[in-house]
Amino acid sequence: MALDSTLARPKPAPTKRSAIRTLMRDILRDRWLYLMLLPGIAYFIVFKYVPMYGVTMAFQDYKPHLGMLNSPWVGMKHFERFFAEPQFWMLFRNTVLLAVYNLVFFFPMPIILALMLNEVRSGGYKRFVQTLIYIPHFVSWVVVVGIFYLLLTTENGVLNEIIFRLTGEKIAFLLDPDWFRTMIISQSIWKEVGWGTIIFLAALAGVDLQLYEAARMDGAGRWRQLWHITLPAIRSTIIILLILRLGNFLDSGFEHIFLMLTPTNRDVGDVFDTYVYVKGMTQAQYSYSAAVGLFKSVVGLGLVLGSNWLAKRFGQEGVY
Amino acid sequence: MNHDRTLGNRLFDWVNGTILLLIAIACVIPFVYVLAISFTSPAQVAQGGLILYPKEWSLSAYRYIFSTDTLWRSMMVSIYITVVGTLINLVFTSLMAYPLAKTHLRGRQYILLGVLFTMLFSGGLIPTYFVVKAMHLTNTLWSLMIPAAISGFNLIVLKNFFQQIPDGLEDSAKIDGCNDLGILFRIVLPLSMPAMATFALFYAVGHWNQFFNAILYINDNTKWPIQVLLREIVILASGRIGDTDIDDADIQPLTIRMAVIVFATLPILLVYPFLQKHFSKGVLLGSVKG
Numbered sequence: 001m002a003l004d005s006t007l008a009r010p011k012p013a014p015t016k017r018s019a020i021r022t023l024m025r026d027i028l029r030d031r032w033l034y035l036m037l038l039p040g041i042a043y044f045i046v047f048k049y050v051p052m053y054g055v056t057m058a059f060q061d062y063k064p065h066l067g068m069l070n071s072p073w074v075g076m077k078h079f080e081r082f083f084a085e086p087q088f089w090m091l092f093r094n095t096v097l098l099a100v101y102n103l104v105f106f107f108p109m110p111i112i113l114a115l116m117l118n119e120v121r122s123g124g125y126k127r128f129v130q131t132l133i134y135i136p137h138f139v140s141w142v143v144v145v146g147i148f149y150l151l152l153t154t155e156n157g158v159l160n161e162i163i164f165r166l167t168g169e170k171i172a173f174l175l176d177p178d179w180f181r182t183m184i185i186s187q188s189i190w191k192e193v194g195w196g197t198i199i200f201l202a203a204l205a206g207v208d209l210q211l212y213e214a215a216r217m218d219g220a221g222r223w224r225q226l227w228h229i230t231l232p233a234i235r236s237t238i239i240i241l242l243i244l245r246l247g248n249f250l251d252s253g254f255e256h257i258f259l260m261l262t263p264t265n266r267d268v269g270d271v272f273d274t275y276v277y278v279k280g281m282t283q284a285q286y287s288y289s290a291a292v293g294l295f296k297s298v299v300g301l302g303l304v305l306g307s308n309w310l311a312k313r314f315g316q317e318g319v320y
Numbered sequence: 321m322n323h324d325r326t327l328g329n330r331l332f333d334w335v336n337g338t339i340l341l342l343i344a345i346a347c348v349i350p351f352v353y354v355l356a357i358s359f360t361s362p363a364q365v366a367q368g369g370l371i372l373y374p375k376e377w378s379l380s381a382y383r384y385i386f387s388t389d390t391l392w393r394s395m396m397v398s399i400y401i402t403v404v405g406t407l408i409n410l411v412f413t414s415l416m417a418y419p420l421a422k423t424h425l426r427g428r429q430y431i432l433l434g435v436l437f438t439m440l441f442s443g444g445l446i447p448t449y450f451v452v453k454a455m456h457l458t459n460t461l462w463s464l465m466i467p468a469a470i471s472g473f474n475l476i477v478l479k480n481f482f483q484q485i486p487d488g489l490e491d492s493a494k495i496d497g498c499n500d501l502g503i504l505f506r507i508v509l510p511l512s513m514p515a516m517a518t519f520a521l522f523y524a525v526g527h528w529n530q531f532f533n534a535i536l537y538i539n540d541n542t543k544w545p546i547q548v549l550l551r552e553i554v555i556l557a558s559g560r561i562g563d564t565d566i567d568d569a570d571i572q573p574l575t576i577r578m579a580v581i582v583f584a585t586l587p588i589l590l591v592y593p594f595l596q597k598h599f600s601k602g603v604l605l606g607s608v609k610g
Contacts, residue, residue: 026426030500041431044434047469049438051442051444051447052443054447120333134592136347138588194343280449
């Protein structure tokens, strides 16, 4: 989402007064446009920027009856408490591990699937497969977790029945902490892999077919064409999505994890987001959980800016 | 693409096609299973096994879930927030995207930067909750619609889409005395139907599948959307709905859960085919890069 660098048309070097006059004239001319902007701007201020100001409560002992303006300031107290908490490292490890697993196992999947779809010659067959693989995207996490639950439960879950018949044992996929991360990642892949192909297929559709022809003339087989034409063609799309993904690196899919958490897998399943919810909403430790949330947001911002900077250094376009 | 019919190429196509077919089947077979179980007689379900079509049909699960008010009520809540919420989304998003598409608009870069920043950084759950609460939206259905009125991502994609519409069309309307608001509604939006259909679908899916905000903002269980009810029944596995207990031998908790999943999923899946044809046009316009 590069912002347009193209500004309004160039103006003849204006004196200060005439600059103000043209500004006023432009604003008057566009009064309807500004009017149309108002609801949206109001929305972003109220629901995005006011909460950003609201993070000041992380530095206060927030009391609802005093409000954000009058609650006493306590400096970094909540942050110090959080970093000293033995749970900090557990949350840190769980959040980062899920994020890394997501990056390693989930991120490449839509790319591979898009490349496979791109090799299909029959347009009808391609559309048929696409229609089916998009479907899981449209259902909620509750449904996904619910379906996995019903398929995998040790009480008559179909897959467990099959495993039982083959091995004589049942696997407690949903309760066993060792299976938690595998479950989360497989559910994510099942739900979103098809949908994720859309953007790569769009990028692939833009590749100049003459390049393939030229490569064939030079004797390149399918794998060489893939390596030297197709992959470079979608490289910038991959990098942009990777940067965006890194920006949400610590967002482990809150709803999803929230639904999968059980008392038995909290040790591996609790992440920053679920911790914020439990401390803030169920235990009413508002300032403390706002501090945890702020910590997460700042790290996320740092990650996206950092990865964007890296991408630019390596000669890519970057997002911003 | 390569059209050489060598053995290696044909083998490649065959393997590739088969793997894709298996992936496609893996994506839909759980739904087939759920649908089949929900229509299968309790006796056959009790025997277990993978049922992909009902040998003995039965509507008892559906009869049961509709004998209670709970499901209907949640269904109506979900339909309401999906329809009204999506309308709010489309109006708010297009009203804001249109002026931002005008490159001559003074100050537009600052507004765009302001939007972009909200995509990188947020106040987080707790401060947002307090804002929603301070606006007296908690425990109303508005709390599920207003705080999600505009998605920054969709806004920027739509802005890019509007930018591609030729200026000439709008200029002629302006000469005829139309103001910018009129141009948006009479000329630009009708030209943007594929994009609007796509965004409508994106927003509608979000509303229909909304679950966590309802838990956060709504205490009154008569205002629960279907997803919250679904979680109660399927995952927290109470196996019964709201007020009535299952004492009927003709009813299987499993078939009931499946039937509720079907009802929480079907409406949004029914919308998909109608809007699917617009995807290729709608989604990609503007695309990620802008």
